[in-house]
Amino acid sequence: MEDSSSEVKKITGRPKLRIPTLGMYCPGCHYGIITRIICEVLEELGIEGKAIGLAGVGCSFGGAPMTIDVDWTSCPHGRAPAMATAIKRIYPDAMVITVQGDGDLGAIGLGCFMNALVRGEHFTTIFLNNAVYGTTGGQMAPTTLLGMKTTTTPTGRNVENSGYPLHIPELAATMKGVAYAARCSVHTPGNFKKAKKALRTAFEKQMNGIGYGIVEFISACPPNWGLSPLECLDFISDKMLEEYPLGEFKNVDQIG
Amino acid sequence: MEDSSSEVKKITGRPKLRIPTLGMYCPGCHYGIITRIICEVLEELGIEGKAIGLAGVGCSFGGAPMTIDVDWTSCPHGRAPAMATAIKRIYPDAMVITVQGDGDLGAIGLGCFMNALVRGEHFTTIFLNNAVYGTTGGQMAPTTLLGMKTTTTPTGRNVENSGYPLHIPELAATMKGVAYAARCSVHTPGNFKKAKKALRTAFEKQMNGIGYGIVEFISACPPNWGLSPLECLDFISDKMLEEYPLGEFKNVDQIG
Amino acid sequence: MPRGKIEIIEEFCKGCQLCVHFCSKECIEISRDRFSPNGFLLPEFVNEEACIGCGICGWMCPECTIDVYRYVED
């Protein structure tokens, strides 16, 4: 074995933009991995200095601003798109990025979100889909799988009471003002790489003034799924991806 | 000419459900014609006794309840779907009907509307698209045509500031919980007939417990379009129908 | 050719002239001097001979204020 003095090259570690502090997420939460992706893509595109982040209410409310070293504000529950609208309209050159959970964007914020798309705003949304309300202790989200037990669907979500799981990027893709809409996951190294590429493309749509972009991240929530971090990985590949196919639903260089 | 004593048969007149009172709408407003359609279809299906109407904020806020002789409530701006949800959940046998304008449903109420669709509620929506905010004096609505001048788009609506016109039934058709979605108009006798049929079908989806139905009515707003009632008819056929094609976008006997 | 007639309940009329427009037989005209209490010029059934009682003016009247009759052939 070579003595440790021999020369080494750093392959990876904490990204420059990842503030060295204990993350606010639970053990095994994928939000931490997504945080890394955001940091790396911002660095690679060299846009961290123009970035203004808006965190919705959810685990990323404090989680994102406290760990990613760019300008941030947290937002009232579901309202990040309205706040982003104003900021982008006032500073068209800024890179305006919202980070929202599936309850934040898909339930209370669905109207705010859809109206931003109707107006054809030009910011980028990172949509975190963990199929539950994490922060508040695992209640049903619009993205909860049919049959999935949560604290407000004790016998599992059913269509009669709660309808069907909500597919956000597919919905966004139907709106004329949207330039990019994709879904990805970070539950394997391969998907990690694809996710980075997707986010990069979404950011580029904004940088190049083409239009709105959204990337959904399928994300594990161990405590509220009642699974260990490792069991969560299987739940994602077996259950989540069945309901939520990965891929690009829209990718245009000219909206309309 | 025969003397008036000779026998006559009544072809049409004020529908039974049309309360004999001065309508609250402006001269030439199509809401009056749509009111007739609602009355006639309710009568023909014999469901007026089970009908509970909810009028959104807009010209139909008082207009519908004051002229159609069934149970009614008016609703806060954009919130009819939430109120209808509760009523239908509590009285599954009632015929629950919301009447909403394009600002009411398409702007302030878009989230409330979309969430009702996500939950897969079982009521019926009559969506009035006159491309403006009528009651408040002709401001831009999400449905305003590109280039159309309104009191808040003095130089005409443009994509940069206000995005693209919103197509509600097309949007609704993408949601799994929706059984019926169509667009019609009443600017000619022929379309009047088709509109009746569409509304009838939508009501039947609710009667037969199949699911949610929505019918959009293209409607003239003479004072806010700055056109005479007759000029409005041409505006509809020349401009409105170009952006808003008529027809059924979804018609299923089983949701999912 | 069926024959018909109409009755306009004037108190509810708003003078929008849709009835005039949609009557293919030109049976209805707007008066030059008769006003509703709100100051709208009133439509008048001026051409009974031509009326076929098709009902269209009735359906298209936003105020539902036209009764349409057809004479029963005997």
Place this chain on the structure above:
Amino acid sequence: MPRGKIEIIEEFCKGCQLCVHFCSKECIEISRDRFSPNGFLLPEFVNEEACIGCGICGWMCPECTIDVYRYVED
């Protein structure tokens, strides 16, 4: 075959074991008796020989608390 090594900054570790799971060379194991200040069992880099410095454990660590190095062949 490249060779590598990792360093785990323990104060930020939450013991989720993702690094253990994703290391295809089984270089990382969870300790039976070493706890983080918050009471999580700590992962340990137990198999340096096998490490190829692929970087995967580093990427997949939610806390970004693993530094991965590769030895420069000379």
Place this chain on the structure above:
Amino acid sequence: MPERMLISGNNAVARGAIQAGCKYFFGYPITPQSEIPEFMSRELPKIGGVYVQSESESGSIYMVYGGGLTGKRIMTSTSSPGLSLMAEGISYLAEQEISAVIVNVVRMGPGIGTGGQGGQTDYLQVTKGCGHGGYHAIVLAPASCQEIFDLMQLSFHLADKYRTPVMVVTDFILGQTEELVELRSLDFGPLPEKEWALVGKDNRGGKRVAHVAAFFSYQGILNYHMKQIEKYAEIKKNETRHETYMTEDCDLLIVAYGSSARIARRAVEMGRARGLKLGLFRPITLWPFPSLAMEEESVRAGRVLVVEDSQGQLVEDVEAFTKGQVAVHLLGMWGRHNPGGGGIIHPERILQEVEKLNGR
């Protein structure tokens, strides 16, 4: 003798509502009240009721509005930011005279606040018009799990009796605290028929009802408001509630509601043990406020110490209602034990304040 159960205040809210015959719940998760919708989602389906998870608190309140129009007993629960989102809806409920119960498990505000911490920062909002138009809602402020269970039953009765929204206000401490509760059923007497309920013409002999704003005629507005003014006078006359503890001979009257009243009561006990002449006045209805009773007790005691876990909101009313006749002191949120796991005003701290006032 009814069963005694160890349940939290949030649990008591839900059980009290069901005890009162409420079978329809519309709500949205928010700390520290999520146990209420969670309980309802489990229990209501079992009794043929309906739990709908709204998309937001505004969704909740408009569902409550629609539900209330059916004439059934319905409710929602939320916490501070959620209550703000209900402001317009509550104003509509008041305007349309809809019977409904709204529970606010207060969290420290403003803004995002902190779900995981005590705080009584919504006094102004719940009593003075969180919504527009200057309406009033009855506001009940229980101080124990048992009282929560009992007042939930009362709240539905009052909502029906006066056709008004009723708010029940607790907080993090009361919502999370678990105590033994006697699951007793309370009867408050008969109520008027709801012939105004939307049930479809067929169920009303062909006669329809239409709930449209009274406001299309100018006269309508005035009639409406005159009626409300009378109604509010009625409520003040009949429903004002409060509780006193050891006030007979006290020379310092502590005024507090909800969890602070519980803590103050302990301070009174500890103080009395040390020979301090302390008494407690606890408003149970925050609106209508027991102003006359409080004025009396205050004047008798000669000195008042308001204890509230906020910046000083209740104290404004106490000053207004005591009309400058007595010195009114305040121990506000700065009395919290900080830093650390607390953020709570402890009984010991209240006694310190008393000693200070006593100049020791």
Place this chain on the structure above:
Amino acid sequence: MPERMLISGNNAVARGAIQAGCKYFFGYPITPQSEIPEFMSRELPKIGGVYVQSESESGSIYMVYGGGLTGKRIMTSTSSPGLSLMAEGISYLAEQEISAVIVNVVRMGPGIGTGGQGGQTDYLQVTKGCGHGGYHAIVLAPASCQEIFDLMQLSFHLADKYRTPVMVVTDFILGQTEELVELRSLDFGPLPEKEWALVGKDNRGGKRVAHVAAFFSYQGILNYHMKQIEKYAEIKKNETRHETYMTEDCDLLIVAYGSSARIARRAVEMGRARGLKLGLFRPITLWPFPSLAMEEESVRAGRVLVVEDSQGQLVEDVEAFTKGQVAVHLLGMWGRHNPGGGGIIHPERILQEVEKLNGR
């Protein structure tokens, strides 16, 4: 000498804002204020500004929140039900100390209210916490088109000076009335830099700012509130404003704000002409309320008549602040001329009330 123009109160709101350098407006139509967004949609693009028609008033307030974070001068306007929808947002603005101006052209409430009619029914809401958490916003109540134009300029200054939301409250009458306004530009002195503004790290030498709730640490909450309490004290000390008219020798003090104060002023004129010793006290800031000045004037006059076009909201504060030292009478909305085209309290009606009080 600046130009004199015949403009409505709503128009004066918009022109005053632009005069103050506001280039960003986020709003939603609602009677009786739609002339404001309409004007902004015409004028702002001409000066390189931005008009965004939000999807709703909640949309507006969160856009204002985002806009405020950029450090620019931004505003929205609405009417009562719309203000209710802003409740949560305003609470966040206060928590995060965002400078913003919110105009409420009050319509008769509660519920849907009536856009096409006068009314001052939002006093409680605007002064006591339409949102949760017990924050305060500065509330200005102009009474003429000129004063609207001037106070709009002041409102932006105060918003920046204290990092707080400021509300300007008018109503149907003031919003629709057209008067000759001198388009003068007011200077209120220098203001602190906004180094907290979100502009991206590059524009701040690589140092970032992050606006996250202060509330993750318990200590944070207390520090936050202590700072607010100080700030509020500052504002009370510096910014309390009122106006008196003929109070020196009056034996009946009329207290009224906004349009009612205009009407009451006419009543004072007419009354004085008849030899009645009437005076007028007009609060210009509703929060902070000029309580001491009002107490003084009231005690001097000996009798108070509150005139407000509502169920009686301002009167509660007048009673509280006069501490039972003088008789406080109220002419509320029942003083409106009804039925008919009116729904307005006319000067003649106020005089009737005065005569009644004088026992004639």
Place this chain on the structure above:
Amino acid sequence: MAYHELMIAGTGGRGVLLIGRLLARAGMKQYEHILFFPNYAPAMRGGESECTVILSDDPISSPVMFEPSYAIAMTGSAMALMEKRVKAGGALMIDSSVTSDKISRDDIEAFYIPASQKAVEVGGGQAANMVFLGAYAANTGAIELDFVEEALDDMLQDKSKDTILALNKKAFRDGATLMADYQ
């Protein structure tokens, strides 16, 4: 000191507010202080609508008044209403082409003007309001006719077609004439 107050009442859509606003604009050329207050009906279109115009050389304190000294009633219901409110010694102007009723008070002057009829003759039923304004100006001398026409140009020029403008002016002038030979 010159002072005129006028209240105009009718239904929405008939141009009640337009002539009020017009008179106020014209007044700027002749008076130190102007007040225009439009008081229109709730949400509903075609509802009652009224406005107040005050032209004065002294400051104007109240925007509203209970008893105007002069009123124009463009509909039957407005007439009934205004008859109750006009100050004793004041005047009320009525559209005799929409109502045949007469007022019963004898302590105020009444002018029955066939405004709508005249407007139709001029070629636009909607110009009845201008006929009234012309009649009012002629009757009270409160405002120079030319000032009104200039104000009309300022207000409508870029908004509406010249024909409309001309039509309105004609209706205005004819109104003045109607009043001139009124008995």
Place this chain on the structure above:
Amino acid sequence: MAYHELMIAGTGGRGVLLIGRLLARAGMKQYEHILFFPNYAPAMRGGESECTVILSDDPISSPVMFEPSYAIAMTGSAMALMEKRVKAGGALMIDSSVTSDKISRDDIEAFYIPASQKAVEVGGGQAANMVFLGAYAANTGAIELDFVEEALDDMLQDKSKDTILALNKKAFRDGATLMADYQ
């Protein structure tokens, strides 16, 4: 009259609230009045978390107390905190497997229990809380061990697997033993 008060402090996710709730449930079998108050940290997971349990035969007025007579600190930071608050003459129990610090006060008793370590031995790092509860019960006699196990059955039976249940009971008993031979 029998009276016991206990404050348990640690970080979220370690089962601080669970044992508090468990003790309260068990207490029902032995006391007239029970109060359990969980005071957990804001939004953020893994934040500070503490709870109070009062077992008493008299009514309990306040749900909160500043100075508990007995406290359990499951983390290092919790120990620092609780050392400040425990009543003089009271006791503080500490997890010696997560911190090697010792308290400096000498007017309270301190018990250093290797709870986490023991839990791992038993087979579940998460059962450290049960070890503490066992130790507390053994040390104070505030509650019958059997009552706790019965309460545990009631609470977890249908929720979790028997193995988990058994593991928790073992941790609980071992905690009691740990205390027994504590010196």
